Amino acid sequence: MDAISIRGNRPLYGRIRVSGAKNAALPILCATLLSDGESVLGNVPNLRDIETTAALLRFLGREVTLSYPEVRVHAPTGQVRPEAPYDLVRQMRASVLVLGPLVARYGRARVSLPGGCAIGARPVDQHLMGLEALGARIQVEHGYIVAEAPRLRGAEVVFDVQTVTGTENLMMAAALAKGRTTLVNCACEPEVEELGRVLNKMGARVDGAGTTVIHIEGRDELAPFEHSVIADRIEAGTFMAAVGAAGGDVLLEHAPLEDLEPVVVKMRKAHVDVEREGAHVRVRRGEVLAAVDVTTAPHPGFPTDMQAQFMAMMATARGRSVLTETVFENRFMHVPELLRMGARIETHGNTAIVEGIPKLSGANVMATDLRASASLVIAGLVAEGETVVHRVYHLDRGYEAIEKKLAGVGADIKRIRVEAP
Numbered sequence: 001m002d003a004i005s006i007r008g009n010r011p012l013y014g015r016i017r018v019s020g021a022k023n024a025a026l027p028i029l030c031a032t033l034l035s036d037g038e039s040v041l042g043n044v045p046n047l048r049d050i051e052t053t054a055a056l057l058r059f060l061g062r063e064v065t066l067s068y069p070e071v072r073v074h075a076p077t078g079q080v081r082p083e084a085p086y087d088l089v090r091q092m093r094a095s096v097l098v099l100g101p102l103v104a105r106y107g108r109a110r111v112s113l114p115g116g117c118a119i120g121a122r123p124v125d126q127h128l129m130g131l132e133a134l135g136a137r138i139q140v141e142h143g144y145i146v147a148e149a150p151r152l153r154g155a156e157v158v159f160d161v162q163t164v165t166g167t168e169n170l171m172m173a174a175a176l177a178k179g180r181t182t183l184v185n186c187a188c189e190p191e192v193e194e195l196g197r198v199l200n201k202m203g204a205r206v207d208g209a210g211t212t213v214i215h216i217e218g219r220d221e222l223a224p225f226e227h228s229v230i231a232d233r234i235e236a237g238t239f240m241a242a243v244g245a246a247g248g249d250v251l252l253e254h255a256p257l258e259d260l261e262p263v264v265v266k267m268r269k270a271h272v273d274v275e276r277e278g279a280h281v282r283v284r285r286g287e288v289l290a291a292v293d294v295t296t297a298p299h300p301g302f303p304t305d306m307q308a309q310f311m312a313m314m315a316t317a318r319g320r321s322v323l324t325e326t327v328f329e330n331r332f333m334h335v336p337e338l339l340r341m342g343a344r345i346e347t348h349g350n351t352a353i354v355e356g357i358p359k360l361s362g363a364n365v366m367a368t369d370l371r372a373s374a375s376l377v378i379a380g381l382v383a384e385g386e387t388v389v390h391r392v393y394h395l396d397r398g399y400e401a402i403e404k405k406l407a408g409v410g411a412d413i414k415r416i417r418v419e420a421p
């Protein structure tokens with residue numbers, strides 16, 4: 001099994017290139033199901049979640065060519081099997097993003113229920129409610145969602161909660177529905193806005209993506225597209241937290257500063273300097289890292305996907321910070337591992353109180369989700385001695401060559417082979 005070994009206590013200097021956004025690439029890959037012909041995506045990150053999506057698209061009858069950062073998806077004529085099996089969905093919850101496109105395009109979809117997830121229950125009721133409003137008949141049988149509709153019809157959908165993939169699923173379905181759809185209380189994440197741009201390239205008329213109300217004029221047919229994926233705001237934010245924790249001066253090439261506004265505000269309060277430099281962003285740590293409180297919220301709030309990394313940074317800040325998680329109910333699994341590295345953190349429900357200490361101490365740690373793993377890597381950068389982060393496959397789901405990127409700016413970090421823990 002792969003693990004990551006880090007010897008901490010070294011500041012970071014140099015340049016890191018930010019990759020394409022995983023959470024933008026996944027729905028865009030699923031949007032290729034809405035048309036025939038060949039779609040070409042650029043700036044796609046080389047990640048396990050992209051491989052899983054490619055496997056899913058292939059299962060559905062598409063030809064997928066991965067030559068990172070370019071990915072081609074071709075729809076050959078012939079049988080389509082509109083089904084996402086348990087084995088693929090269980091590897092990646094975002095597989096549920098094929099539900100909307102499949103039922104809209106083929107009149108039927110059978111998609112495994114994603115089931116539980118390490119960071120909370122994460123139901124898909126809003127996806128199903130929305131598709132039903134568009135006229136789909138939905139049943140859940142044998143652990144599968146079965147959705148059927150000869151042709152979806154435009155409708156008004158009001159989401160009870162803001163859901164990113166729920167909004168995206170409905171946008172894709174509505175793009176092939178008959179008539180106009182209005183989605184209300186939508187997620188406003190930049191990745192949703194990006195999907196709107198792609199659907200417009202395909203010929204749908206999407207208005208308002210990136211705001212809480214989205215209008216979609218459906219089409220009888222959509223066309224294939226070419227698109228270069230936006231930069232990954234969470235990857236960029238993770239490197240900001242790494243510099244904040246370890247110190248130094250790093251130029252993040254093509255970091256999407258506007259999309260990161262809520263994170264940048266908190267970074268600056270913590271005395272991490274973040275400045276635009278042409279198309280890039282320079283990140284520098286001031287003398288003393290200051291404690292800052294954070295509450296996660298849907299965009300444009302502080303992203304839940306940055307909470308764990310920010311907590312790792314706060315572990316060595318001066319003073320006490322309070323981190324509150326409001327998006328997922330069980331997203332503090334990194335805390336016990338950070339405690340093993342000497343951090344002083346107490347949790348009360350969805351709140352974590354972090355008492356900053358000068359140094360962490362290296363240890364064997366493991367994490368159960370993607371962003372938690374990233375937080376442990378950051379902690380390793382400020383720990384005395386060696387830290388070994390196990391179960392790196394979580395990290396590989398969403399970070400392209402993170403150890404190479406950090407080694408490139410002076411971190412003492414490498415991938416190693418270990419016996420399965």
Ligand code: UD1
Pocket residue numbers: 023026093094120121122123124125126127128161162163164165166187191304305327328329
């Ligand atoms: C997406 C991101 C993930 C991020 C999350 C929140 C992708 C592929 N993944 O996940 O990285 O952490 O947004 O920013 O883009 N909910 C319901 N019913 C539903 C759907 C969601 O109650 O039908 C709840 C969830 O349990 C959660 C909240 O809504 O509490 C937000 O979840 P959601 O935005 O749907 O997360 P994902 O789209 O799965």
